Amino acid sequence: MSFDSGPVFGWTIFCDDIRAELGGKFSFMGCYTGNLIVHDKLPLMLPKLGIAITYYERIRGVTDPVKIRVYFPWEKEPVITGDLPVDKFRATLADPDARYHRIDLTFVAAPFHIPSLGIVRTEVVVGDTAFDWGRLKIQQQLRDEEAPPLTSQPTA
Template sequence: MARKKPKLEYAIICDDIRQEVGKKFTFVGIYGGRDLIVRELPFIFPKLCFAVFYKDMKCGDSFSIELSEPSGKQLGQTINGELPGESKGYINFMVFALFSPLKVEKNGKYKLLITINNDKKNRNEIEFSIKLTDETQQS
């Protein structure tokens, strides 16, 4: 039987991710949508975190994560990793990508690009926008 392709289930964008006792995680400052509102540009996020959830992964699968700005230029370094373990079957997998600090200089659509097992044809993109706040709507 052919191998299932790993499937991106969902992603969370937040200010911080903390590991708790008992294999629990706390997500701090979760962004409710895909628009991240800033007061000025350039803007520096002290930390911007992504929790990405996949299913149908296998131990030994590799991944790479890149963040790009609207022009396509890469921000920060590529994050590379491999799923540890001995399991032979399919597993669900959660990977965290933390960029700290992260300086953004432009409005527009940014992308978190995730490649599994060097399969660039099936690369996943998590798109979000950086937008300036509308000062007239603040109270």
């Protein structure tokens, strides 16, 4: 596979759980594809919410500090914020064939309290530029016995 992205790129995986395995692997359980659909009335509690952030940076392509932020829709301020240790890998000699450095971060909120609907989002800030790194929309779809009818039935 060959690609040439910009000086920084990456993604966020949202899932039910993250497990660290031998050999530097991670297993992501119950990955969400953009939507977390709840079937009960709010507020509610999920056992966990896993957030895995992957950050790539072109070797010798970025010199600015890098921060990460995680936002929950019901909080005014980020629930997670911090500096990425980019100086450490910028100072190391890279594989001569490598084009990017990579950092993987994992977080698990346990339990994950959902008081309202909205969007969980991650952000990477490089210098003064903020990048939208991932979004998970929390939606509600009540169970059949609680949901209003979708269509009316014709009467005889």
